Amino acid sequence: xxxxxxxxxxxxxxxxxxxxxxxxxxxxxxxxxxxxxxxxxxxxxxxxxxxxxxxxxxxxxxxxxxxxxxxxxxxxxxxxxxxxxxxxxxxxxxxxxxxxxxxxxxxxxxxxxxx
Numbered sequence: 001x002x003x004x005x006x007x008x009x010x011x012x013x014x015x016x017x018x019x020x021x022x023x024x025x026x027x028x029x030x031x032x033x034x035x036x037x038x039x040x041x042x043x044x045x046x047x048x049x050x051x052x053x054x055x056x057x058x059x060x061x062x063x064x065x066x067x068x069x070x071x072x073x074x075x076x077x078x079x080x081x082x083x084x085x086x087x088x089x090x091x092x093x094x095x096x097x098x099x100x101x102x103x104x105x106x107x108x109x110x111x112x113x114x115x
Contacts, residue, residue: 006105007046013095014038018070021088027080033073041066 015031015038022029041062048061070088071081099105 007042009105010042010046011035011038013099014042014092017092017095018066018088021091022070022074022084024091025080025084025087027074027076027084029070029073033069037066037069037073040069 015035018037019029019031019034022034044065045058045062048058053061067085070085074081074084076084
């Protein structure tokens with residue numbers, strides 16, 4: 001699979017996690033907002049990896065961006081935001097486990113090769 005296709009798939013899966021998670025909690029954000037968050041998170045993770053950052057920084061760097069963008073787009077009190085973000089993280093984790101196990105695909109940073 002080419003890097004571009006992997007990147008698009010990563011953005012799509014991450015965006016859908018934000019979209020579905022926000023609707024599960026009934027605080028739903030628009031699909032385009034979920035796409036903005038997904039694109040920002042995946043791009044930042046990929047850029048951090050491309051610059052040769054250590055693994056802990058690659059994993060941690062995208063989180064604050066996704067959290068902040070969700071807070072800005074959601075426009076809800078902190079506790080609603082926290083519940084929404086926790087739900088999104090759970091959904092993303094399930095998607096990630098499925099993609100990793102069945103398709104050997106890392107759904108956050110497309111350059112990573114899983115073994």
